[in-house]
Amino acid sequence: MSELLFKSYEVARGNFVKNVEALEESMVDVQPEGFNNTLHWHVGHVLTVAEQFMFGFPKKSTNLPVNYVEVFGNGTKPADWQGEVPSVQVLVEQLKEQLGRIKEIPVESFDAKLKTPFLGQETFGELTNFAIFHETLHLGQMQAMKRMIKAVQVK
Template structure:
């Protein structure tokens, strides 16, 4: 699991670069022909991780219902994300790694509800969920790199 956490932290550091390299206006820009933006993708991977790991383990998530409603699968931006909301996402992007790693080390994940993702990946265990989370975040990172060329 150490490698899974290491890969996840590396990925999240790459996501952090978007906060340093793009303005609030750029983070919110939806290029023609697209249905989301850079900041939505960041919010989405945060929500997806919490759902995959915590909700899948029948545990409470560390994010608000409002964030879930804004960034869960199937959503798209409904308006610009404020600087306050961007700051919250930036903080969650990194803090949730330490929280999740600590919870894992404490052994709080005792059960996992099997399911198949929308992409057809069967999650049979917590380990599967962690692996899929890294895969999912990699997909969105690649999408964001392409999207950023249009901003």
Template sequence: MDATFKIWETNRKHYLKLIESYSLEQLNKIPEGFSNNLAWNLGHIIVAQQGLVYRLSGLPTYVTEEMTNTYKNGSKPIGQTTQAEIDELKTLLFSLIEKTKEDYANGKFVTYTEYTTGTGFHLASTLEAINFNNYHEALHLGFMMNIRKFI
């Protein structure tokens, strides 16, 4: 698991560096031809990890239902993300890694509801969900790198 968590932490550092390079206005801009923005992608990877790893393990998430609804799969940005919301998302980038590592080490993940992702990955365990999460976050980092070319 050490390599999996190391990949996750490194990827999240890339997210933070990217987000800190843009103004709030730029983070909220949806370029022509896109359905979301940098801020939405940041929120999405956070709530997706919580859903894939915690919710499907039958555990409560560390994000609010409001945040989940704002950034869940199939949602789109509505209104403008505030600086306070961006700051909260930036904090969650790393605090949730630490919480997941702690919960995994303490054996909190006992059951898992199998799930097939929209990209066709069948997840049968928490470990598979954690590994898939790295793939999912890398995809969204790529989307964000594409969006930034147009803001």
């Protein structure tokens, strides 16, 4: 199962990064009507939540700045951003680096039971599968936002 999880993560992350790299700079910080966040936020959110799920960020992982939880964590929004926020380009590089770290996780880890079930997931492998689902869910949101932004820009 672990090889399938690695492959699934690689496919999901590859598509996510490809879509982000294709975004026009003029749209990444636009918040379309009816949406709570921006494309920029989604990129950082996917990175941050994956780090939380896969590496126990911020308590067990120092691969990302601690303030990412305050900027991109659940319940955050760009309207509340203060100070420096990493660019989409920086976040993309961190997404690529993170995938490399994910692929180095020992395969036996995926069978390990979580101390406390999380969102109905009982093993680390199930949590990994949920992280992949989370990433693709946000990619879908981003694609919808991109269409909305383009529609408004055309008018």
